[in-house]
Structure formats: structure tokens, C-alpha cells
Amino acid sequence: MSALLQVRGLGRRYGQRIGCEDVSFDLHPGELLCIVGESGSGKSTLLNTVAAQQAPSSGSVRYRQRGGGWLELGALGEADRRRLAREEWGFVTQNPRDGLRLNVSAGANVAERLMALGMRNYSQLRGIARGWLERVEIDPARIDDAPTSFSGGMQQRLQIARTLVTQPRLVFMDEPTAGLDVSVQARILDLLRRLVNELGLAAVMVTHDLAVARLLAARTLVMQGGRVVETGLTDQILDDPQHPYTQLLVSSVLTT
Amino acid sequence: MTYNFAFLDEDTKRMLRRALLKAVAIPGYQVPFGSREMPLPYGWGTGGIQVTAALLGPDDVLKVIDQGADDTTNAVNIRRFFHRVAGVATTEHTAEATLIQTRHRIPETSLREDQILVFQVPEPEPLRTLEPREAETRTLHALADYGLMHVKLYEDIAQYGHIATSYDYPVLVDGRFLTSPSPIPKFDNPKLDRSPALMLFGAGREKRLYAIPPYTSVESLAFDDHPFEIQRWEQQCELCGSGESYLDEVVVDDRGTRMFVCSDTDFCSGHRMEAQA
Numbered sequence: 359m360s361a362l363l364q365v366r367g368l369g370r371r372y373g374q375r376i377g378c379e380d381v382s383f384d385l386h387p388g389e390l391l392c393i394v395g396e397s398g399s400g401k402s403t404l405l406n407t408v409a410a411q412q413a414p415s416s417g418s419v420r421y422r423q424r425g426g427g428w429l430e431l432g433a434l435g436e437a438d439r440r441r442l443a444r445e446e447w448g449f450v451t452q453n454p455r456d457g458l459r460l461n462v463s464a465g466a467n468v469a470e471r472l473m474a475l476g477m478r479n480y481s482q483l484r485g486i487a488r489g490w491l492e493r494v495e496i497d498p499a500r501i502d503d504a505p506t507s508f509s510g511g512m513q514q515r516l517q518i519a520r521t522l523v524t525q526p527r528l529v530f531m532d533e534p535t536a537g538l539d540v541s542v543q544a545r546i547l548d549l550l551r552r553l554v555n556e557l558g559l560a561a562v563m564v565t566h567d568l569a570v571a572r573l574l575a576a577r578t579l580v581m582q583g584g585r586v587v588e589t590g591l592t593d594q595i596l597d598d599p600q601h602p603y604t605q606l607l608v609s610s611v612l613t614t
Numbered sequence: 615m616t617y618n619f620a621f622l623d624e625d626t627k628r629m630l631r632r633a634l635l636k637a638v639a640i641p642g643y644q645v646p647f648g649s650r651e652m653p654l655p656y657g658w659g660t661g662g663i664q665v666t667a668a669l670l671g672p673d674d675v676l677k678v679i680d681q682g683a684d685d686t687t688n689a690v691n692i693r694r695f696f697h698r699v700a701g702v703a704t705t706e707h708t709a710e711a712t713l714i715q716t717r718h719r720i721p722e723t724s725l726r727e728d729q730i731l732v733f734q735v736p737e738p739e740p741l742r743t744l745e746p747r748e749a750e751t752r753t754l755h756a757l758a759d760y761g762l763m764h765v766k767l768y769e770d771i772a773q774y775g776h777i778a779t780s781y782d783y784p785v786l787v788d789g790r791f792l793t794s795p796s797p798i799p800k801f802d803n804p805k806l807d808r809s810p811a812l813m814l815f816g817a818g819r820e821k822r823l824y825a826i827p828p829y830t831s832v833e834s835l836a837f838d839d840h841p842f843e844i845q846r847w848e849q850q851c852e853l854c855g856s857g858e859s860y861l862d863e864v865v866v867d868d869r870g871t872r873m874f875v876c877s878d879t880d881f882c883s884g885h886r887m888e889a890q891a
């Protein structure tokens with residue numbers, strides 16, 4: 359099967375400082391890939407660069423469009439980049455407040471992307487918004503409530519509904535469960551696992567938590583100091599880590 | 615102290631006219647301009663006044679309305695100002711005016727090709743309440759990415775059961791630019807569509823001009839199942855009996871007695887004279 363995303367020799371610098379360097383991987387349709395590593399290892403930099411939210415300093419990212427043709431993201435203009443983000447991709451931020459529109463209702467948050475795609479039937483928008491609230495385990499009766507009245511976990515579930523409502527082909531997630539209580543995290547991870555399976559989503563998810571990778575991702579990429587030090591099947595990496603840094607990460611998970 | 619004709623110096627007028635030509639060339643697009651200090655505070659229509667000053671010639675006949683009335687303080691002051699600094703003739707009759715400066719209304723009397731309507735605009739950016747960042751709203755306009763405006767209409771229906779926005783109701787000009795019609799009642803929106811008169815909009819504080827050229831399509835946004843509708847009244851104007859004009863509810867005595875009357879004072883008196891004749 360042909361890849362959805364091809365990342366080759368990707369690097370991003372902040373002045374002299376390395377954000378990430380020489381990263382290559384493929385992502386296939388329906389695949390969830392985790393990027394793990396400690397804080398400062400370059401996970402967010404890599405994710406944002408792959409998602410074309412910032413320009414690479416070196417290397418390239420290619421995306422296979424719905425029609426089958428390859429798009430070189432570095433050569434994309436702002437209009438095309440936004441169209442892609444609106445019509446084919448989704449992005450879930452760590453802090454739901456960054457990804458939500460806090461001054462409008464939960465229903466409007468879910469319906470916004472549909473309206474951006476041109477849907478102009480109010481009752482249809484309501485119906486879909488209710489359905490998605492239910493899907494992310496938010497009482498549909500709260501459709502007209504402000505997201506500011508929601509708990510952190512609910513806000514994150516609302517952001518997930520808002521992102522997935524247009525059935526994107528590719529979703530980027532940056533530590534979507536970090537900063538939440540462990541029990542709340544577990545619920546969101548279960549939810550994500552279910553939705554990813556139901557929708558056949560392709561996704562790149564950043565996490566510093568190997569347990570998250572184990573639960574969600576068939577394949578994992580381990581980063582240290584901006585570089586990928588190990589990549590492979592998640593189970594293999596966890597059961598038989600090759601790189602000393604990965605061994606350290608794995609053992610620290612096992613001891614805590 | 616002496617003034618140049620119509621107060622502004624010729625260089626400033628030329629700058630304004632250039633901006634206006636650009637605005638006419640790109641219907642609904644907000645053109646930045648170097649707004650000048652005017653001898654009136656912002657909120658008194660300094661944007662509209664600068665547009666009017668750039669357009670006035672000695673033969674023009676000027677009408678100024680505020681909420682439809684020619685006799686409010688704001689309207690009287692602006693009219694007096696131009697009479698003094700340009701010596702132009704002024705009128706209260708819509709049909710006699712060549713240039714009409716307005717705040718919050720479009721006259722009921724149909725406008726003609728040889729007339730220009732100048733609107734005073736407090737906030738030219740229809741997306742501003744939803745998106746405070748100027749760079750972002752500019753990008754949204756550049757890409758015609760207007761889903762956000764429907765978020766506002768969606769919220770209206772969710773909260774009130776219908777689109778409650780009743781003035782400054784957003785429009786799409788020439789099928790391209792999302793535009794604020796200024797705080798006119800939505801009752802007046804249909805008058806914008808394919809109007810024979812040139813419509814110009816000036817925002818002094820925000821330093822933006824825009825235009826709706828004659829016969830340009832102007833569409834009021836809505837949902838398929840919540841179409842655009844204008845205000846309607848059970849009552850008729852208690853002064854002239856009109857059932858088609860925009861009505862204001864006014865308190866007429868200190869016991870709180872109310873009545874409905876035309877907001878367009880010139881239209882109302884014209885209608886009364888017709889009835890008497």
C-alpha cells in the first residue's frame with residue numbers, strides 16, 4: 359500500500375539551536391504512529407514541521423492527496439496549506455483551550471469545520487454536532503453550553519469531536535492527554551483508540567509516555583536531542599529496546 | 615481662520631480619492647487610508663466625513679441623516695460643518711440630494727444612479743468579534759475563508775431560535791468579500807443589493823474605506839433552513855400610515871405612551887403631504 363506521508367531528512371533549527379534533525383519516516387493510511395521522547399527532544403518541532411505549521415530548515419515532507427497525487431508541502435502556498443488543514447487534516451493540541459473557540463458554544467465548536475466546508479443547513483449541523491458529542495461521551499444536552507463550563511477532560515474530548523467531525527484523512531496530536539488526571543487520561547485514550555479504529559484514521563501522535571504508545575500505536579519513533587534514535591514496532595521497542603536511550607526510557611516506565 | 619474647500623487640503627483629498635477608486639475597483643474590500651484628524655470626535659462619523667469631503671463639489675446638494683432623521687444633533691452638526699467649510703447647498707429631501715451621508719439607515723426613497731450614499735462605519739471588520747487578530751482576519755479575507763461568520767449566525771439561532779442579529783447584518787459583496795453594511799437595520803440590507811447609487815463606507819478610527827459600486831450583488835448570509843428575513847411590524851406609522859417603512863417605537867409623553875413612527879423623517883413627511891393632496 360502506498361504511503362500517505364513521506365518524511366525525508368527533515369530538519370528544523372531555531373537559529374543555531376536544533377529543534378529536530380534528519381528525520382525520515384513513512385506513514386500509511388489507517389496507521390497511528392507515536393513519537394516518544396523526553397521533554398525538549400524535538401517531538402513538537404517535528405510534528406509542527408510535518409504538519410506544515412512551520413517551515414523546515416532542511417529535508418522534505420510529501421503528502422498523498424485524495425486524488426492520489428503527491429503534494430510537496432514545502433512548495434505549498436498559504437491558501438493551499440490552509441485548504442489542506444481545513445479539508446483533509448486535523449490537529450489536536452495539548453491544551454484544549456488552544457484548539458477550541460472558547461467564546462462560542464460546544465455545538466458551534468463542533469460545527470465550525472463543517473460550516474467552513476460550506477454546510478449551510480442548521481438542523482443538519484445540530485444533528486451532526488449532537489451525534490459527535492455523544493460519540494466523545496459528552497451529554498448532547500450540553501450542546502449550547504460554553505466550553506469554559508466544561509472540565510479539562512471534557513474540553514479535550516470536545517476538541518477531539520471538533521477535529522474529527524469532518525472525517526479528516528490525517529490527524530496530528532501533540533500530547534493530547536498530558537496535563538490531565540490519570541483516570542481522565544485513560545478515558546480519553548480509550549476513546550481515541552475506539553475512534554481511530556472506527557474511522558480508520560491515520561495519525562501522528564506525540565507523547566512523552568511510552569504507555570500511551572503501547573496502547574495506541576503499532577509503530578513508534580523514539581527521539582533524543584532532536585534526532586530519531588530508534589524506530590520500529592511499538593511492542594518490539596518496549597520489549598527489546600536497542601538504543602541505550604530507549605532502554606533508559608523503558609526501564610524508567612517500568613520502575614514508576 | 616480660513617479652510618480649504620470642504621476643510622481637507624487637496625493632497626489629502628487626492629489620497630482619499632485614490633483609496634476610494636481602489637475600493638470601487640474591488641467591491642467590499644477594505645482599503646487602508648491615512649485617516650486625518652477631524653474637528654469632531656471619533657464616533658461622530660469622521661470616516662464618513664472624510665469621504666464626503668473628498669467627493670463634494672460646489673454644485674453638490676448634501677443631505678445628512680442619523681438614524682433616518684435629518685434633525686438630530688449629529689446630522690445637524692455635520693450638515694452645518696459642510697455648509698460652512700464648502701458652502702454647498704443642503705437639503706432634507708432624499709430626491710434632491712446628490713450626496714447623502716448617513717449613520718444607521720438607508721433612506722426609504724429609492725436612490726438613483728446620480729446619487730452617492732456615504733456611510734459612517736464604527737467597525738469595518740465583520741469578523742472582529744470572533745477573531746480579534748487583524749493579521750488573521752486579513753488572511754481570512756484573502757482566502758475568502760468565511761466559515762467563521764456562520765459560527766456567529768449559528769450561535770444566534772442556538773441562543774434565540776432565530777438569527778437575532780438585527781443590525782450590521784453581514785453581507786457577501788459581489789460573491790467575494792464578506793462585508794459589514796455598517797450598523798443599519800437588516801431591514802435596509804435588500805436596498806444594498808444592485809442599488810443604482812454608489813455606496814461608500816468610511817471608518818475613521820479604523821482607517822478603512824470600502825465600496826459597493828452601483829448594481830453590485832449584495833447577499834445577506836443565512837442558513838438554508840433559516841433564510842434571511844427583514845423586520846416587519848404589525849403596526850403602521852401613526853403619522854403617515856405607511857406600512858412599508860422602517861418604524862421606530864418612540865415614547866411621546868411622560869406617562870410612557872408609545873407610538874410607532876417612520877424612522878425616515880423625510881419619507882414620513884412626504885408621505886403625509888401625498889395623503890393630504
Ligand SMILES: Nc1ncnc2c1ncn2[C@@H]1O[C@H](COP(=O)(O)OP(=O)(O)O)[C@@H](O)[C@H]1O
Nearest residue numbers: 372375376377396397398399400401402403404
Ligand atoms: N520557538 C522556539 N524557539 C527556539 N527554540 C525552540 C522553539 N521551540 C522549541 N525550541 C527548542 O527546540 C528543542 C525541541 O523542542 P520541542 O520540539 O518543543 O521538544 P518537545 O516537544 O519534545 O518537548 C528544544 O531545545 C527547545 O528549547
Ligand SMILES: [Mg+2]
Nearest residue numbers: 401402403532
Ligand atoms: Mg512538546
